[in-house]
Amino acid sequence: MARQTRRYAGGMDAARGASYEVKGNPLPYVIPPVAAIGNLILAGVLSRLWGAYAHPTVWQAAWRAALILACSAAIVWCTYAVGRARQTPLRAASMLMSTAACGGLFVLTFTRWSFDKIMTYLLIMVTASIMLAVTKLLHGKGDDARASMFGELSERVKELQDIGKTSKPKQIEGRLVARAEMLPGADFNSLAKPEVRTGIASALDVPPGGVRMIRDRNTPRTGRIEISPVDMLEHPPAWPGLSAPGGSIGQPLRIAVYQTGAPIPLLLPGDSQAGRNAIGVLILLGQAGSGKTELQLTLAAEARSRTDAEVVYIDGRKGLQLPKAFRDAMHVMITNAEDGERYLDGLIPEVAKRAGQIGGHGHEQWTAGCTKCPKFRVVIVDEASKFVESEDTLVELAESVRSVGIFVLLGLQRATGDRMPTSVRTTVGGVICMGVRDIGEGARVLSEETIEAGADPGWKNRKPGALYAELPGTDPDDWSLPGRTFKPDRDGVIGELADYLATIDEAPASPPVRAATRTPAPTSAAPVTHRADGDDDDPDADKDVECAPPPIDPDCPPDEDGADPHEPITVPNRPRVPLDLDPETERQYSPAEIRAMIRQAIVTAYGNGRRQVRPSNFAPLVGIVGENGLKPPTLAKILGEFCQGPTPLLRKNDRGVYEILPPGDGDPGTALARAA
């Protein structure tokens, strides 16, 4: 304590390892008593020239008293106003000082002096001076070293002494923003140290994340200090509804808001005119319970409500726990981890095809509003750590999908070394970091500047939905501004999406309709049995010459042979296996022709070395016969037929994958044995 309160004229602070000069300035303590004495002398002079001892007339006394009163009122008001921002003790001491000085001046000018009056005046002024000195000392406003508790605070804000000048703070969207210029040779980033920011937050009594330091890009000397007095994200905002149903995926998706209340826009395609790259791959990092799923659902619903996008949602962990109406609304819903991985593996080969399609009519990248470009594809992968482990795959994916109108969101729970390659940040087009274990983990995906400016996503799962976003098309200065997703409202999100889809005749088959038209369905207990006896098959399917079902066909219930009802066969345009099918035509195809095409496709695939097919592989066929020409149950039924007979072409395994048996092998026993 003694050591700490000693004053140095200059020297080394061993603890800090830096030399500096302590500015032991006595003025703050000397000024009040000196001013009190000065005021007394002034009162003496005035009383002789103007006041009690000058025998003024009544009018002279009146206007002189009025003038002194007006000056005193101005001084007291000024002290009161300036002291509003200060702590109460300091304000009280300065008010006492100022009123006692003014009162003393008035009384001692216009009344005759007495020993009591002078002693009273001096006593009050000494008290006020001591109060000011004590306040300054103990609240760290003076330059003396302080007791350890306050000395620590002083240590933390030492860097502030390097600030040369600051501008007048402005209020911008709920934040106080001031520009600061450091002394020559000092680095603005020294203010961004967590200890300094915490010290400032503590001194100003604002939330720790409420202090940000944003250095100017072209000089280390200047920057912006931003203080958010209140945490506007304490209570997440309500979901405002779909941002642009029926619009283009080129318009920003609304998934969250900044602390300031401004929306965080998610722009997926690139825009050469605006100089913005397509995002390609986005990493969404957040530990369990940090709010990833809610964000993904909102994002998926936003994308699904855009006319030129198709949405693939992969959640191999708990996809089946997502509301059925949501699953049905997606173009592709994959709830099996293996299928998800297969889908992602198949994405890269597809890039070349899409590139040909897009480049074929002279576009360098996917372009919103172009009818010749394929639909923009949004792929949301809930737990993608396995996929991200392979740096090569990730780099290849990120680099290739960007221009061909594919966006892949890779959800991750952890970003430790064994889970993610270090180069990930430079590879992907965008990052959203939700609550993680600590700032170090966040720093694996967020940029150095964002962390340095004060971003600290170490909320774990204490503040679900809170996030930092580094997204194309957003101001990098805002990357360290915390944001939050909307208050969870699954029913609202899914309901509004379903309403929109109904208006464009894309409403998913609703469960109540199916339930009403279906006989109490056996569940997955005996899938093959149902297929074999044919009772559950649509008896009218073969008679349906045009194979064009209405969206909900009570006579053709979804496949009940145990296959996942969310099997990606519902989705057109998902060519994953080159099946050498004919180009699209306007023709209507009969069921027999469709069967022949499917058979031919399988034989061709086998000739190309494929040994397995899945219903989703026949997506190109859907493209040929029309989106409504081949409904999923019919495809499943046809594939089921190919598993039957003396020379089956296929054999279905329990994961819904069909193994191709050697075509033309007349001996089913041999074929099956080989397939087994």
Ligand SMILES: Nc1ncnc2c1ncn2[C@@H]1O[C@H](COP(=O)(O)OP(=O)(O)OP(=O)(O)O)[C@@H](O)[C@H]1O
């Ligand atoms: N913006 C938000 N405000 C308040 N609560 C939220 C917000 N976002 C999500 N939550 C709540 O946080 C909890 C966890 O959310 P969610 O399931 O989305 O997390 P998660 O990261 O997907 O977790 P897991 O990885 O375990 O699936 C849920 O109860 C959800 O309702």
